[in-house]
Amino acid sequence: MPSAKTRVIQKSWIDSAAVFFGRFALKVYDLRWLVLALCLGFLGSGAWLAGKVLPDNSFDSYFQPDDETYRDYMDYMERFGSDEVSYILYRIPDREHGPFDHDAMGRINNLTQDLEAEVPFVDRVVSLTNVEFIAAEDDFIQITELMYNFPATQQELLDIRELALSKPIYLDSVINEEATHGAIIVEMSRTSTDVEEDLRWDPDGGNGLDNFYPQVSYHALQKILARPEYAGIEFYLSGDVPLNAIYNETLMRETSIFPLLTFALVAVLSMLFFNIRLIGLIGPLLVVVSSLVMTTAFIVLMNWKIGLLFLMIPTLLTAIGVAQSVHLLSEFQFARSLGMERRAAIGHTLLKVGTPCLLAALTTAAAFLAMASSELKSISQLAIYSAVGVMFTFVFMATLLLVILALGRNQAEPEAAKSMGNPILARLLERVIAFNLSHRSLVLVISAVIFAVSLSGVTRLKVDFNFLTEFKEKIEWRQHTAYIEEVMGGILSVVYTFDTGSPDGAKNPEVLARLEQLQKAADSEPLVKKTYSIVDILKDLNQAFNGGDPAFYTLPTDQDLIAQYLLMYEMSGGKELAKFMDSDYSSTPLKLRVEMTESSNLRDLLGRLDTVAEANSDELVTINPTGIGLLWVQLAEYIADSQLTGYGLAFVMIFLIIATVFRSLKLAALAMVPNLAPVVLTLGVMGWLDIHLDYYRLLLATIAIGIAVDDTIHLLARFRSEFRRCGNYAEAMAASVRGVGQALIITSVILVAGFLVFLLSDTTVFASFGILLSATILTALVADLFLLPVLLMLFKPLGPEFAPETAALEPTASVASA
């Protein structure tokens, strides 16, 4: 044991804050009805505002308006229209000719018309019956629908099958090469990037999700496909509309269910294991619900919408709100058990836990705010509203919860105030203390080894994700999409635009030859399932103009001829030109349909195609990639960048807050270790197990440090207090672990319970996020209970030890009561 010296300890900011909180609590008690009325008024206004919140999971919710990639995509949309589709694959079981069964084709014909007439926001519907067909006979050219005159007999239909299979442009688009499956492509007039007023269906239909694109379109599709007249046809539905609709519905459903489940879990755990009384359930519930309402109101005030990332907020606030409340309730119960009157106990409680809770809230909010620098709109907004939400949990804990505690008889009721102490936990903590005292070196060595191994695992981490596998295998959309991609082709849209910058420039044969070259390169890629361009139409026209001779299925080399073919195409009723030439013929797209795959595969594919594109770009034509696929890759890169920056920033902000509050760089540095280590451990394990970071899991590090630091703050605050009392590190360590250890374990278990609710999500990304975050929080608890005490004892950040008799000036309830 080091020798003790005596010294005088100056009053610090923390002590002043503690006194302030003590006096504040007494005021709250005295004015409890007024405070209650103010809280309820505040909440009423918040609830009114929160009721106006709208969901938005479009790409628009992710990108800043001035983002270059996003602007390019919007420009493409303006020139060529929406590239969003619903894709309906179908097969006709037990029929000899499959999709070319005469009766079935008749029903597909009706279905095509039903879809076009009834699906909201549909631009057009393309199926085998109405797909554009360029026919040539001698000097007669006709552009019509493949089955404009529906075949009268089965044999006529079989003849059409041979015709269809001879057209490369149909294969893997409306029919597969084996002619066992057909497909209906429902092209939409809207995109998820459109503004809200353009996505509302019924002007008087309200703000419900079902009145907006894509939900309204998706439900219409489902209803039509379920009609009895289409029974016997097996449908597989996928594409942008179902994907976005299912995402939005998952968001809304899980956002409303998960907080309830989280709280139910917390309640059960509290009742079973920690002997918390009824107030222990009602109080935190009020704090959480109030914070959630006000956070949502804040989102409305900022004119934002709730996106997919909002899903974590109710659970996050439940976890943090309950954790904050547990510290308060724990201290209150302790004070009452000592025989304090209610008023004095309330003063004592906030005096003791007010400052650490505020610090915990501030550091958590700071960690979340670090994400605000993200280039992704939805993440920077998440950063701000989650930070605001965390501060609301503190505000309601220090007001509303106190008022609830104040509603009761004032006299001391030591016998009624059951201690929150749990004998099993108490025994466990004594063992922890003993272990820390006797195995300091072992704790350090084990921690160092784990840290080193984890760090090497972190280097193996990869940022990657796949929208398809984000959904659990049991989800029908995933099964259908996987089947469609196996039979036919790509759901994902990638586009290369060939922009000449001059009117009629896209009719230049040299430009079109370069387009053909890139198209061939794309066709040779296994991930690219289908390509479309104006070159396909021109080849078809050239063949038709030359009597249908296959030798003329080539790209014309004369600009006048190309222009005149296109005029002929329009005059003959060709419908595709607006999709392949912009209004002044200065730009033309090459459209790819790509398999849903990992973003890294897509990035590699685009890298290869970009090389060809760049080699063909010069002053004649600029070739740029765009489309939903590129936005997807860009999204991944932005998230990776923003999270790496965000994590560093969060770390620095928390460090500065702790250093400022505790006036010790050394203490702040030590405090960061038990927060850094769990995150490194989790990321390291992910690296070793080859679990990729996706756009959601990347939030893990920042959120984990934001939450985990709370335990550290409570332990440090108590440690500082105990050290000032006793002047001895080992004794202070034992007292502080004994004092707040149970609350730390309880809050950690509650947090883990809260985040494990994510396991119930329909998306694997949320489920794994819940597991990983829970693991991180548990690891942080272990680090706080073992590593931090050992580090504090080893590095002595509060200065040399001293004799206890001069350690005064610790604020007390009596100070607060003065």
Place this chain on the structure above:
Amino acid sequence: MLLPRIAVIAASFFLLGHTQVQAQNDPMDKSLSAEARGKAVAEEAYRRDRGFGDEEATLTMNLQDARGRERSRQMRFRTLEREHEGDWMIAVFDNPGDVRGTASLTHSKALEPDDQWLFLPATNRVRRIASNNKSTPFMGSEFSFEDLSDQQVEKYTYKYLRQEPCGELSCHVVEQYPAYEHSGYSRQVVWYDTNEYRTHKVEYYDRRERLLKTLTMSDYSQFLDKYWRPMRLEMVNHQTSNRTLLTYSGYQFQVGFSERDFDVNALRSIR
């Protein structure tokens, strides 16, 4: 209904199928049913445009997209009025340069699809073309082939809506519903002035009943003391904010064209 010089644009390709129409009812007769009175207005407008013989003019088309980018097209057309059958038309493109000399010949028909031929100077060959679809845009403009095609009375059913002021004039407002297949519209609302039965405005509603486009026809000139032609037609697409302006010049009537000026051989030689 009369879309006089949509019909004339149509000059380009698909002009009115001119069956002789006599007004069966007085459009001013308020005792008629809304359907009968609407049809009476359309018939009167159509009747007043008959008998011009032949004509030719030059058409300039200015296209402006939502971002304000503009471009123009230019063509000449000539029309031969036919009794008891659809008119015959030839259109020759002058601009843009890569389609210069491309010419089309259309023999309009009342109830059957038109006969059409196209001469492509790049190949020096003529091809007969056909189409089942007239709802596609014409030359990238906001006019569809359907807007420019045969506007015979029989192609629609009608409903008289009201009479109301239109500028300094008074107008019959008539709603009409396509009676033919594959129209891009659910209905059109047409404003005819009550003096001369000239069309001043048309609103086009898409198949989902949403307002798609509005056509405004103005700067009317009278030729041969009888035939009114709008010199300016502007079509605004409300869903895309694109607009197309058509202006006409150099109108000549009764030039003296004959059937021989409207056959496939003439198509090859016209420049």
